[in-house]
Structures are given as structure tokens and as C-alpha cells.
Amino acid sequence: MGRVGDASGRSGGDVRWPFVVACDWNGTLVDDGDRVWEAAGAVLSRLRLPSPGRVEFFEAWCLPLTRLFEELGVPRSQLGGAVRHWNDEVSARDASLAWGVREMVEGVRSLGAGVGIVSAAAVKVIERDLARLTLTGLLDFVVGDAEPKRAALRSLKPDQPGQVAYVGDTEYDIIEARAAGVWAIGYGGGYRPGAALAAAGADHVIDRLDLLPALVRRLDGSVPSRSGAMR
Template sequence: MPPTAHHPAAPPRLDLTDTLVLFDWNGTLVADTDRALRATNAVLTHRGLPGLTAEDFPAKWKLPLAAFLRDLGAADPEAAEQYWNRALAAEPAPLRRGTARMLDTLRACGARLGVVSAAGAAAVADDIRNTGLDDRFDVVLAGVAAKTSALLSQRPTRPRAYYVGDTEYDIHCARAAGYLAIAVTGGYRPAHALAAVRPDAVVDHLDQLPGVVTALHAKTPAPLGGTPA
């Protein structure tokens, strides 16, 4: 895995009109690990199962969500997933520091932006509205059962494509769909777990992301594939 990136924000004159940047939502753009833990424990308590501690959660978290809940003992993982999403949607979550500024920088440079999330569509839509990001995204795909398929559906829209997430699953899906994968630390999964799957870049803070995209552009001058919209 490359060393943690510490690049400055991209200058407004950078041309990213050939670029698609899609994001995971929970743990990536919103700081909601505590909320996700509470939603998980609500599912487990409702089923008479032991809850997780704050230390347990990042070690055990994985996607798909139904598989995560099944591994915790839920005999009805699909119903448990719906319960989890309702619990998640019941409380707001703050943006990670620098989220809005980072999105504005990428948009000012011409990038196409979007969200691809496994979380329930209602929960993500509420979060986007509550955080004031309604006008930042060109596409929002939430409640997706398979991220690779969702990412592939957007891949033809720009020659260069990046997916930003906080789990190994995000990295694997990005690569399977022909995206460069950028990992964000401080989300649902620990940094050492992200390091094990060797993303193309890693950031600790979202305001580093425009500079990272700039650096990856410089390293990969040829388009990654796809057809501009």
C-alpha cells in the first residue's frame, strides 16, 4: 500500500472534466461509526443476541451488510438488514471534516461526482439532505446489493474513474469495476485492514483527496477506459 498521502487541495485550474469520482457514504463522507454501532446493537438486542463494543465493531464490520449481520447471529439477515437501515435513518450523522470543501473543489474542476452505497436509500437520502449536500452529486445509488454492478453502471460516463471508500470491500469492488481505488482511514475498518488490500492511494483527511486525484492523474496519463458522457 502506498504511504499515506499528504497532498494539498487541487488548484481550481485543474481540468477534471474527464473524471468520475464516486464515494461510499457511511464512514467515508459521514462520521457515523458510533451511529452504525448503535444500529447494529439495536438489531442484535431485538433478536436477543449479545451486542458489540466500540472496539469490536471495526474488527467485525464487513459488507455485504446481510452477511455481517448473519455472522453476528441474525438468523434472518435480510430482515435484520432492513431493521439496521431503519435504525440508522432514525438519527442524523455529521459530515467528516472537509467533505463539503473537497466536493466543491472537485466539482469546480469539472469532475462528475456521485455516491454508491450499500446503506438503505432512505437513510442515505435523509443524510444527504440533512448535511446540505443535495446539490453536490450527479448520481446517488443507495441500497445497492452489489457495489461492483452499481459502479459498472456508471463507468462509461468518464474516461477516468475513482472510487473512494473506507472498507476492503470498497477497494475490491472498485478494482472489479475498472476504477482506481482510494481508501479513507478513520471509517468503519481499521487502517491496517485497508493496507492489506493495497489501494491505489490512501488519505487520512478528505481535504487531501483533490491532490491525490491530481497525483494519480499524473501517474496514469492515458485514460483508464470508458466513454465520456
């Protein structure tokens, strides 16, 4: 697990912020559907495997990446190499910032909360994107290579998981947030539709990132009400 501007800077987690918002990167803070599909196609082509169309690819999308490539036909012995190649291909392509990201970050921080990234993507991919999108230094922490994500999320506020929200665009993100005991916020503007995120157990689903500060204001001081975390 790689970290830049580590949010768990002290033993027992970081106490600088009363509330922490962690966000997924690919498909959540960056609008990069084309590049991840193209990157996967490059990986499969190199392995002489058929590449799905864009719609079929995102219907099959799942995490962790090893599971995705196994579903796409990559032999188990080649899964590690496929993931590394995918990260290289993604890093070589540009992506756009999702609409409302800067407003969201400013709004969350105006509440005194911390905001950063927890992603399964390689740190080098995230750092390159941050630099190109002029976001370097804007976020409070970056955790890349997070697999499983639940471990990284638990480390943010291990004694107060209810004071952490994780925003992601896939069912896997929701499952990992629930397993960590933190708020699971689905973002319906990414790889997977909001209905799928709700079905996966999201506590809330938003279609615009600029709506997040108002939601954080409501969540701060409460805890997720669940019969049991998904595992």
C-alpha cells in the same frame, strides 16, 4: 439498486465529466460510527442476540450487511429482516459530516470532475442525511442500495473505468473498486484503519478527504497498474 440524480443517465454511461469520483457514504462522507453500532445493537437486541462492544463491532465490520449480521449470529432466514431493521434504525439517528467533505467536493468539481455517492445503504437513509446536512443538490449523483457495488461503479464510465475513482473506508469497498477496474482509494478516517485498506489492495490511502482533489489531478489520464483485479 436505487438511484437519485443518476450518474449513468445515458446508455453507455455518463459522458458529462472527464473523471468521476464516487464515494461511499457511511463511515466515509459521514462520521457515523456511533449510530451504526447502536443500530446494530438494536437489531441484535430485538433478535435476543448479544451485542458486541464498539471496538469489537468495528473489528468484525464487513460488507455486505447480510454477511455482517451472519457473522454476528443472525440466522440466515432472518438476515433480510435484520438489514431492513438496521436501515430503519440508522435512518432514525443523526450523523455528522466528515471533516473536509465540502472542501473535497468543491475541489473535485473545480477540476471539471463529477462527484457523488455509491453506497450499500438504503436510499432513504442517504436522502435523509443529505437533507439534514444541507447537501441536497451539492452532489452530482447518488446511488444507494448498491449491492454489489462493482456493478454500480462499472456503470459510471463503462468504456473508461480508469477515469473513475471510488473512495471508501472498508476492505469491501477496496475489493469492489478493484473488481470494477476503477481506482481504489482508501479513506483511513472511517470504520477501518488505513493499513487494513492498503492490505486489501487500495491504490492509494488518504487520511483526510480534502487531500482528494490533488490526488484526482494526478490520477486523471492514467490507469490503475495491477497484475489482476481482486475478485
